[in-house]
Amino acid sequence: MRRVYTQGISVEEKNLFNFLSEKGNIIFSTKEIKAFRLFKNCTTLLMNLKRKGLITQVERGKYILSNRDVDSFLIGTRLIEPSAIAYSSALNYYGLTEQISNIVHIQTSKRKQNKEILNVRYQFITISPHKFFGIRKEWVGRDFYFITDMEKTIVDCFDLPEYAGGFTEAVKGLFISHERLDKGKLWHHALKMENNTLIKRLGYLSEILELKGFEDFRANAAQVLLPKYTLLDPLSSAEGKHLKKWRLIVNHTESEIYAMARTAL
Numbered sequence: 001m002r003r004v005y006t007q008g009i010s011v012e013e014k015n016l017f018n019f020l021s022e023k024g025n026i027i028f029s030t031k032e033i034k035a036f037r038l039f040k041n042c043t044t045l046l047m048n049l050k051r052k053g054l055i056t057q058v059e060r061g062k063y064i065l066s067n068r069d070v071d072s073f074l075i076g077t078r079l080i081e082p083s084a085i086a087y088s089s090a091l092n093y094y095g096l097t098e099q100i101s102n103i104v105h106i107q108t109s110k111r112k113q114n115k116e117i118l119n120v121r122y123q124f125i126t127i128s129p130h131k132f133f134g135i136r137k138e139w140v141g142r143d144f145y146f147i148t149d150m151e152k153t154i155v156d157c158f159d160l161p162e163y164a165g166g167f168t169e170a171v172k173g174l175f176i177s178h179e180r181l182d183k184g185k186l187w188h189h190a191l192k193m194e195n196n197t198l199i200k201r202l203g204y205l206s207e208i209l210e211l212k213g214f215e216d217f218r219a220n221a222a223q224v225l226l227p228k229y230t231l232l233d234p235l236s237s238a239e240g241k242h243l244k245k246w247r248l249i250v251n252h253t254e255s256e257i258y259a260m261a262r263t264a265l
Helices: 011-023 030-035 042-051 072-078 087-093 150-159 167-177 183-192 196-208 215-222 254-262
Strands: 027-029 055-059 062-065 083-085 103-108 115-117 120-126 135-140 143-148 241-243 248-250
Touching: 011 042, 027 030, 027 072, 030 042, 042 055, 055 115, 072 083, 072 103, 072 120, 072 135, 072 143, 083 087, 087 103, 087 143, 087 150, 087 167, 143 150, 150 167, 150 183, 150 196, 167 196, 167 254, 183 196, 183 215, 196 215, 196 248, 196 254
Parallel strands: 083 143, 103 120
Antiparallel strands: 027 062, 055 062, 083 103, 115 120, 135 143, 241 248
C-alpha cells in the first residue's frame, strides 16, 4: 500500500529542520547528521522532510535545504572529494572568459559520473593524483569549496583545453591574466604537471604575444623541451608549421593567435 504523507510536520521533523537551518551548511549528508546523535530514526526523518518539500536530495545520502539559494560550486565539490572547481568554471570565476555555461567543471583524482542537479550540469574530470594541486579555499557563508588558483587554472587549460571551452578560451585566459600571474608559481605548476607540451604551448604563446614577465619562464622551458614535435592546438588540424625552437606543430597562423588574444580586449 502506498504511504500517504500529509503536509503537516511532526515535532521531530521540525526539530531536525531547524537544526539543519541553524547549522548553516548549504549541503549536508545523512552520515554527518547521524554523527551528532541528536535524532532517532534520522534516515526516516530526512526522507519525510524530502517528501514534504523541505529538503532536496542531490544524490544518495546528500541533501540541501529547499528554501535556500545554493552555490553550484559548493554543491559540485561536495559530490566528490577531493575535488576543486577548475577549467572553464575557474576561468569564469577569475574573470578570464566571457563564456557563460550551465556546466560546472570539477577536477578530481577519483572517478565520478556526471550529474545534473537543479538544472545545472556537473562534469567531473578525472586527473592523475600528481596533477591535483594548486588549489585554494573559497568561503560561502559558513561553508567553503576548493578552486584551482589562477596559475593552476591557466596550466590546466593548456593541459586539457577541451575543458577550457576550447583553445581560443585558453589563449584568451592567458592573455587577460598574464600581468596578474605569479610567473614563478606558473613555472613550478607547469613543471609539476609532467606534460612537456603545455610548457611548449605557454612558452611559444608568451613569446608570440610578447607577454611581459615571461622571460624566465621561457628560459626555463628551453632547458626541458623534449625533441618530439607536438600540437599547439590539439583540438584543430594536425597539419601545421613545424617550429624547431619550441618543438611544436603550430596549427594556427600568427594572425589567428593574435585574433584569439584580441577577443579579450
